Amino acid sequence: MKYKKHRHQKISLKKIKIKKNYFLWAITVFFIVSCIYITIQTASAGARLMVLEKEESKLISENQKISAEIIKASSLMKAEEKAMEIGFVKPQNTIYITGEEFVARLP
Amino acid sequence: MQTRIKVLSLVFFLSFFLLVARLFYWQVIEGKKLSAQARGQQQTGRFVKAPRGNILASDGTWLAARGEAYLVYAQLTEIKRDISEIADILAPFFVEEVNEENYKEVLLKEANRIKSLLSRDKVVWVPLKSKVSPEIKDNISALNIQGIGFEYEETRVYPEASSAAHLLGFVGKDIDGQDQGYFGLEGYYNMVLSGKHGYVTRDSDARGIPILLGDSKEVAASDGVNLKIYLSKAIQLSLEKKLAEGIEKYEASSGMAIVMDPKTGGILAAVSFPSFDPLKYFNYNDEYFINPMVSLSFEPGSIFKVVVMASALDAGAVNPDTECDLCSGLVKIDKYSIETWNKKYRPDSNMTEVIVNSDNVGMVFVGKELGSEMMYDYLEKFGFGKLTGIDLQGEMTPKLREKNNWSFIDTATVSFGQGIAVTPIQFIQAVGAIANSGVMMKPKVVKSVMLNDWEENIKPEEVGRIISVKASKEITAMMVEAAEYGEAKWTYLKGFNVAGKTGTAQIPIAGHYDAEKTIASFVGFAPADDPKFVMLVILREPKSSPWASETAAPLWYSIAKDLFLYFNIRPKI
Secondary structure, rough: HHHHHHHHHHHHHHHHHHHHHHHHHHHHHHHHHHHHHHHHOOOOHHHHHHHHHHHHHHHHHHHHHHHHHHHHHHHHHHHHHHHHOOOOOOOOOOOOOOOOOOOOOOO | HHHHHHHHHHHHHHHHHHHHHHHHHHHHHOOHHHOOOOOOOOEEEEEEEOOOOEEOOOOOOOOEEEEEEEEEEEEEOOOOOOOOOOOOOOHHHHHHOOOOHHHHHHHHHHHHHHHHOOOOOOOOOEEEEEEEEEEHHHHHHHHOOOOOEEEEEEEOOOOOOOOOOOOOOOOEOOOOOOOOEEEEEHHHHHHHHOEEEEEEEEEEEEOEEEOOOEEEEEEEEEOOOOOOOOHHHHHHHHHHHHHHHHHHHOOEEEEEEEEEEEOOHHHHHHEOOOOHHHHHHHHHHHHHHHHHHOOOOOOOOOHHHHHHHHHHHHHOOOOOOEOOOOHHHHHHEEEEEOOOOOOOOOOOEEEHHHOOOOHHHHHHHHHHOOHHHHHHHHHOOOOOOOOOOOEEEEEOOOOOOOOOHHHHHHHHHHHHOOOOOHEEEHHHHHHHHHOOOEEEEOOEEEEOOOOOOOEEOOOOOEEEEOOOOOHHHHHHHHHHHHHHHHHHHHHHHOOOOEEEEEEEEEHHHHHEEEEEEEEEEEEEOOOOHHHHHHHEEEOOOOOOOOOHHHHHHHHHHHHHHHHHHHHHOOOOO
């Protein structure tokens, strides 16, 4: 009877040990998978970062080109040249006129 | 057996020792060098250049802006084509604006330069041409020459070409080859315009892709701030055009004009000729960069009479009705005789008539009444002999003669503007005080500093009250009379209420005055009762006539016509 009890105890200990091993294996696999996943993610994030940086510098360059166009277009000197080309002439004499005052004027 | 074990142990021991020794060599002796090499392979670092701030006119449009340019370089190890062929292809892109006669010669020279750069030994990378425009870069890029690459560079763009060059200054290189502002605003505000460069260092793999979990450091660049200045493009361009025409018409050797707001001290426009192109500063000698407005002095002549008269009125030494008891003839002081400019004498002239007729003898009387000590004190109060503190690089000041060193002849000559040197900015500041009811403002170019959405106004700075409101009104009234009835009356614009004064100064050369050469000037402000601007025009050595009334004065009124329209000043008839 005593032997039977001891054997039963031995079997349940073995079961616990097997369960423990499964658990450890699961954790190990989980960590390995996580590690691979994070490595892939960071590597692809690095590549994405590089693409974004290239895109940013392209946008900056485009922005500069547009700014250069605006700067060129804002030139008063160029505007004056264009105005002359299309026939505008600077007035030589300025005539000042005074508006008639109608308010409460008595005859 | 024992021997075998012993030999094997010895081999193991020796191997272990060699291994430890080798590791010691790598880790300790060569450790620093190897880890640096490893860092060089794994880490990439680069400067993040801070964009230089722009300089904007009062309407917010650009006077000097940052622009896009490229450095063309050659990666010598990657070049596959014949270098002579590459040099011949690139040379026409690098040669700028040359006339047809020299073109072939310049082209050949450029091709030889490129060829010599491409044939250099023991180098892998050579810069071929810097500050190349994006259009040229695109054209070269389209040729697809292996080994030729481009690197972004910042350049300066001037949409109004060489306009206001002396005010702006230019951007050149310092001894380390970095951009640096010189002269004018670029020089004075170089630090704030430059900003602060940042840097990025990070680990990267063999393809250059950043490793995010690796070591990385990033310090962001601080952009240079933008400067918004008081200058109005419309006034500036008009001033430049009219002054250039005036110099040609009156055959002057040089000329300058300044327009200032007397209420704020803001410089609305400033021009001096000869000038330079800030984009091609390297084609000019140093003397072209000197801004005469702040860095050169001149003897003011008769325009200085208004300053001395204002001092005498404020001190109570004279009043507008005081009669001159010296004005009946020339005045002799020691061995010197002082005459009027036209040798006409008006006995018992009052002070207004002294200014209207620009009477030198009358001013000797004013100087005598004021006294040398008081005159010195007033000149100092008006800012002569010291820097105005304008925000431009290169301001200088001539010294005033020591206070206890003034003889009577000094007081006499200074009273009509001879024997004293001033800078144009000092003078316009002093007349600005008269126009601003006696309160002097510090001249300023920059109105506000801006960065993205942030803008901070730079407040106008009051130097202090120089003369009383009463004295300023009296001298203004005299200047109005001088403009209307003085020797430049023929050019006066009726109804505009201009207060002005002409000045024809002889040029001192080697201890005496040149008999023929003069500096013709006109200073004035309008409308006299509520001035919107004060303007000084100076013509050096005009040949058509030596007199300011026939040169500087008509030029002043010709510019003023545009200013009246700009400020909406209407004639009162």
